[in-house]
Amino acid sequence: MLRDVFKSIGGIENYGLISMIIFVFFFALLILHTFSLKRKDVDDFSRMPLDDVSKESDDIQDI
Amino acid sequence: MENQTFYYDNKIVKNFAYATLFWGVIGMVVGLLLALQFIWPALTFGIPYTTFGRIRPIHTNAVIFAFVGNGMFTGIYYSLQRLCKARMFNDLLSKINFWGWQLIIVLAAVSFAGGMTTGKEYAELEWPIDLLVAVIWLVFGANMIGTIIKRRTQHIYVAIWFYIATFVTITVLHVVNSLAIPVSLFKSYPIYAGVQDALVQWWYGHNAVAFFLTTPFLGLMYYYLPKAANRPIYSYRLSIVHFWALIFLYIWAGPHHLLYSALPGWAQSLGVVFSVMLIAPSWGGMVNGLLTLRGAWDRVREDPVLKFMVVAVTAYGMSTFEGPMMSTKTVNAISHFTDWTVGHAHIGALGWNGFLTFAVLYYLIPRMFQTQLFSRKMANLHFWIGTLGIIFYAVPLYWGAITQASMWKEFTADGFLKYPNFLETVTQLQPMYATRAIGGALYIVGILLGLYNLILTIRAGKFLPEEAASAPALTRVEGKRGSGEGIHRWLERRPVQFILVALVAILIGGLIEIVPLYLVKTNIPTIASVKPYTPLELQGRDIYVREGCYTCHSQQVRPFRSETERYGEYAKAGEYVYDHPFQWGSKRNGPDLSREGVVSGRQYKPNSWHYNHMMNPQRLNEQSIMPVYKWLIYDDLDISTTPRKIRVMQFLGVPYPQGYDKIANDDLMIQARGIADDLKSQGIQVEPTKEIIAMIAYLQRLGKDVHAAGMPTATITGK
Numbered sequence: 001m002l003r004d005v006f007k008s009i010g011g012i013e014n015y016g017l018i019s020m021i022i023f024v025f026f027f028a029l030l031i032l033h034t035f036s037l038k039r040k041d042v043d044d045f046s047r048m049p050l051d052d053v054s055k056e057s058d059d060i061q062d063i
Numbered sequence: 064m065e066n067q068t069f070y071y072d073n074k075i076v077k078n079f080a081y082a083t084l085f086w087g088v089i090g091m092v093v094g095l096l097l098a099l100q101f102i103w104p105a106l107t108f109g110i111p112y113t114t115f116g117r118i119r120p121i122h123t124n125a126v127i128f129a130f131v132g133n134g135m136f137t138g139i140y141y142s143l144q145r146l147c148k149a150r151m152f153n154d155l156l157s158k159i160n161f162w163g164w165q166l167i168i169v170l171a172a173v174s175f176a177g178g179m180t181t182g183k184e185y186a187e188l189e190w191p192i193d194l195l196v197a198v199i200w201l202v203f204g205a206n207m208i209g210t211i212i213k214r215r216t217q218h219i220y221v222a223i224w225f226y227i228a229t230f231v232t233i234t235v236l237h238v239v240n241s242l243a244i245p246v247s248l249f250k251s252y253p254i255y256a257g258v259q260d261a262l263v264q265w266w267y268g269h270n271a272v273a274f275f276l277t278t279p280f281l282g283l284m285y286y287y288l289p290k291a292a293n294r295p296i297y298s299y300r301l302s303i304v305h306f307w308a309l310i311f312l313y314i315w316a317g318p319h320h321l322l323y324s325a326l327p328g329w330a331q332s333l334g335v336v337f338s339v340m341l342i343a344p345s346w347g348g349m350v351n352g353l354l355t356l357r358g359a360w361d362r363v364r365e366d367p368v369l370k371f372m373v374v375a376v377t378a379y380g381m382s383t384f385e386g387p388m389m390s391t392k393t394v395n396a397i398s399h400f401t402d403w404t405v406g407h408a409h410i411g412a413l414g415w416n417g418f419l420t421f422a423v424l425y426y427l428i429p430r431m432f433q434t435q436l437f438s439r440k441m442a443n444l445h446f447w448i449g450t451l452g453i454i455f456y457a458v459p460l461y462w463g464a465i466t467q468a469s470m471w472k473e474f475t476a477d478g479f480l481k482y483p484n485f486l487e488t489v490t491q492l493q494p495m496y497a498t499r500a501i502g503g504a505l506y507i508v509g510i511l512l513g514l515y516n517l518i519l520t521i522r523a524g525k526f527l528p529e530e531a532a533s534a535p536a537l538t539r540v541e542g543k544r545g546s547g548e549g550i551h552r553w554l555e556r557r558p559v560q561f562i563l564v565a566l567v568a569i570l571i572g573g574l575i576e577i578v579p580l581y582l583v584k585t586n587i588p589t590i591a592s593v594k595p596y597t598p599l600e601l602q603g604r605d606i607y608v609r610e611g612c613y614t615c616h617s618q619q620v621r622p623f624r625s626e627t628e629r630y631g632e633y634a635k636a637g638e639y640v641y642d643h644p645f646q647w648g649s650k651r652n653g654p655d656l657s658r659e660g661v662v663s664g665r666q667y668k669p670n671s672w673h674y675n676h677m678m679n680p681q682r683l684n685e686q687s688i689m690p691v692y693k694w695l696i697y698d699d700l701d702i703s704t705t706p707r708k709i710r711v712m713q714f715l716g717v718p719y720p721q722g723y724d725k726i727a728n729d730d731l732m733i734q735a736r737g738i739a740d741d742l743k744s745q746g747i748q749v750e751p752t753k754e755i756i757a758m759i760a761y762l763q764r765l766g767k768d769v770h771a772a773g774m775p776t777a778t779i780t781g782k
């Protein structure tokens with residue numbers, strides 16, 4: 001069935017345009033979504049690498 | 064909640080760090096040998112194991128999978144534990160990952176030197192090693208995912224998203240591109256042929272760059288850059304958009320490696336469109352990295368770790384601007400098949416991957432050895448020598464590329480090619496090749512300085528194999544989204560769901576590009592005159608693949624007047640339908656060979672010329688940079704494999720008559736005697752059972768079928 005569906009596709013050259021529309025639509029929503037994130041959460045997440053100090057490495061200075 | 068004490072496994076990080084340094088030196092030194100062979104082709108020493116075609120895959124695989132791969136594992140094993148506040152899921156899996164990966168590297172080097180290759184760039188490993196790669200990669204994935212699941216932090220940090228995308232996508236790419244039918248333990252034919260093989264291969268090849276050289280290193284950037292700068296990441300919001308846009312778009316861009324080829328136009332256009340769009344997320348990531356340094360730029364002046372990181376991220380920005388630019392058809396018409404591609408690749412490999420790897424090593428080795436870096440001055444010197452090395456490497460190649468492409472395309476006032484002899488366009492590049500070798504040598508000197516500095520650091524410190532840490536256990540939270548919890552916020556604490564969504568994101572592009580090419584017949588118009596290779600030609604083709612001829616010679620004439628004038632009829636999809644694997648190549652250090660056998664063509668040479676050329680190319684032309692292939696003349700052709708090869712080809716759909724495998728060697732010997740007799744008439748005594756006979760048979764077949772179809776030479780563009 002899948003083979004028949006693909007064989008009968010017309011205008012395969014429009015794939016690029018369709019793909020771009022999907023991309024722009026999806027990522028416009030994603031960008032809007034990121035602005036709905038709480039500021040405190042975002043600040044906390046962005047600091048995560050700085051919160052992993054282990055007992056020993058506390059004393060090790062940057063080179 | 065009560066804190067739990069646990070221990071980070073630094074031993075596995077140390078092992079990977081040592082392997083990174085070791086393979087880094089090996090991979091780069093082999094690269095330097097290759098660079099020198101452009102100037103002194105005799106540096107192959109006249110033996111098979113050191114010829115350009117065989118050691119070029121050793122160089123690329125050593126740098127990509129050994130140096131960068133071990134660097135990636137070093138960075139991930141260190142950062143993942145700390146970001147998850149958990150030891151690695153299973154120490155045994157860590158050890159299997161480490162030793163298995165090193166075994167793969169050794170097997171790869173030995174098999175490539177021995178001529179065991181699939182002939183597909185960056186995927187040259189034969190099927191038993193491919194299986195081992197799959198197993199070890201799954202071990203890594205299981206260990207990583209297990210660690211994420213037993214983490215003590217609620218949230219999964221952005222660096223880990225990139226690690227997840229790396230694991231998921233490389234698994235898919237490796238499995239799909241490696242599908243092959245074995246002929247023997249060290250020989251297989253890919254299930255794909257011609258155009259389809261090319262599309263799958265470059266879908267893999269491009270995304271190996273994306274998901275082995277880019278996404279894991281972006282993950283490392285998101286961890287180590289904030290750590291080294293002691294600043295939070297500039298924009299977490301941007302990192303969300305960066306991640307999803309990057310993994311969604313990257314997977315589509317593969318066809319930009321096949322512009323002006325026989326690939327259907329719609330697939331080429333998809334590759335171009337998505338490659339251009341890739342600038343947005345790539346530069347989003349670069350900006351996010353560089354702006355993380357806001358308020359810390361004064362430290363860049365002093366701190367070698369930050370210096371390496373800044374140049375690494377800048378190199379990433381440069382190559383991700385250059386990549387989309389090279390993907391546009393106008394620029395690609397100039398850059399493709401030239402050293403531009405090599406320059407571009409090395410900005411990424413030496414600048415982005417190499418410098419970020421050294422930044423990570425300089426960051427974590429002193430910490431694991433509880434000491435200071437032995438010499439900051441030496442690290443700074445490494446930085447400057449390495450940076451100069453990159454510039455001396457890349458600039459001459461860009462210069463050489465534009466020079467060579469211009470020479471290929473230049474016509475006289477009378478309408479003839481101004482430089483009809485391909486060799487003229489190579490000889491012109493010798494000063495650039497020499498400067499490139501100096502650049503490579505400088506980069507290696509930098510690495511050796513770094514190695515020395517790190518050895519002294521290690522000797523001055525005391526290794527901490529088990530690093531104690533503590534954190535409260537992870538509170539079990541309802542799997543469903545909480546009130547006010549956004550979809551992405553929920554996804555960021557659900558690793559399995561995250562993996563599934565990432566998998567869907569990367570599968571969309573691959574499926575839309577690859578599936579129609581298989582199912583819509585009109586994408587590959589057949590040519591009635593194109594017939595399967597004779598048994599002798601098939602054996603010759605396998606020798607062509609074994610010797611890595613595709614690393615210097617293309618088999619794909621682009622539809623430009625400058626190419627059809629030089630080589631003959633431009634490439635058609637239908638002429639490659641029996642090519643398992645395709646051999647289009649990506650670089651022309653020598654001329655295109657796809658019309659080599661057309662007797663009335665511009666490239667045709669008699670059998671005796673090919674014999675003499677393989678015996679000693681410099682005797683025919685003093686300035687040739689082609690290595691000698693004397694062993695083809697002395698070594699016997701192994702015809703015991705012919706029946707099996709025919710049967711595998713039949714299985715793959717090549718229309719040899721039923722039962723042909725039993726009589727194939729009879730036909731082989733008849734054709735071989737014909738060539739040997741022809742050589743004898745030219746005063747050359749050679750047995751028909753020698754490899755050179757098969758190689759000549761294959762070269763003399765190239766382009767004949769298309770010519771037989773009586774297609775007029777057409778010019779599509781005026782370029």
